[in-house]
Amino acid sequence: MTIVEDAQKGIITEEMKIVAKDEGLDPEFIRRGVAAGRIVIPTSPYRQVKICGIGEGLRTKVNASIGVSSDIVDPDMEVQKAIAAEKAGADTLMELGTGGDFLGIRKKVIDSISLSVGSVPLYQAFIEAARKYGSIVHMTEDELFNATEAQAKLGTNFMAIHTGINNITLDRLKAHGRYGGLCSRGGAFMSSWMLHNEKENPLYANFDYLVEILKEHEVVLSTGNGMRAGAVHDATDRAQIQELIINSEMADKAHKQGLQVIVEGPGHVPLDQIATNVKLMKEMSGHKPFYMLGPLVTDVAPGYDHIVTAIGASVSASYGCDFLCYVTPAEHLALPNLEDVITGVKTSRIAAHVGDMIKYPDRARQWDLDMGRARRELDWEKMYSLAIDPEHARAVRNSRAPEDTDACTMCGNFCALKIVNQNYNLAK
DSSP: OOOHHHHTTOOOOOHHHHHHHHHOHHHHHHHHHHTTTEEOOOSSSOOOOOOOOTTTTTEEEEEEEEEEOOSHHHHHHHHHHHHHHHHHOOEEEEEOSSOOOOHHHHHHHHHHOOEEEEEEEEHHHHHHHHHHHHGGGGGOHHHHHHHHHHHHHHOOOOEEEOTTHHHHHHHHHHHHSSSOOOHHHHHHOOOOOOHTTTTHHHHTTTHHHHHHHHHHHHEEEEEETTOOOOGGGTTTTTHHHHHHHHHHHHHHHHHHOOOOOOOEEEOOOOOOGGGHHHEEEEETTTSHHHHHHHHOOOOTTTHHHHHHHHHHHHHHHHHHHEEOOOOOOOTTTTTOOOOHHHHHHHHHHHHHHHHHHHHHHHHHHHHHHHHHHHTTTTOOHHHHHHHSSHHHHHHHHTTOOOSTSSOOOTTTOOHHHHHHHHHHHOOO
């Protein structure tokens, strides 16, 4: 049986117990969430993974994405990025390479970390078709499903699969138009293939076969967001909503067959539309785990898009988004390097916590309360231990070491907290 089928039979599995302990919740709450499709726990029969629950009632999780490109193929660097992402606190990793040896590189990455690893198998199918036949449009349907199964057998834990792009979705896209075009690689690949071959998306047309493959290898289906906006002026348009409708229907169908499902959401969304998007996604999908790609709330800050995303991600998490895909400073500019990956993870972790402070105030704000008290007491070691990035916090203070070891060089001898501590007892 799958973990969904176990949960629906009333069985609390070891994975559910681990998630419950990690989140400080009752295992029965986790079981009910998995049974209803509101929580997923990626796992695999092929490798041991760090168990991580994603969904309603759980801490907002952060995914880091890496992968070689057609311009830069350095497998060893991608392994270093994967290891660094895990060390920086990522909850999951997606390997999204579009160059080199697809399976060989992915295996190296998977073997290097304990995190659940995701992929987008249609990248491999389309790019190998381009290498073999000269164009992505000559990919065969069998090659697409074969790539999916081959990646599943490596121990891939979840897959972004573009089930929501069908002929109706493309009609909506063409009729409505886009200011910023189509920014999803998967969406661009699949829509081009469909238009050239005048055929339906095989992932939609043969959905039951897809579910069979994923169930056999215990892979979580993440319904890909091929129509996501790449510019804020295209957010919440008809093509995006049409794809959401189809993905929600496919998600329900897959869950009824015992498969764990995540629903992916849009990428570029202005701040005033985030609440609408999250609530719409949650209601339409039956409150399945919602994975948001960012979101970026403005298009004019290349080089700082990790900050742009932190703004959007914190708001989306506060409204109920369960799973955030990080964005690095290199977004829209270049393949992320090692430092970009580390910065992206830590920035998104901050955003996730800020969202959780609103979503789960009784649980998430205790961390901030502890930090506030440590600051009041000028307990620097306690402050470092509570920091999201303790090493960085310590290094910054030490780089401008104060004369008065109780204070920092911002206030020095005139530290407000020290003055008040000497004259009042404001402890609470």
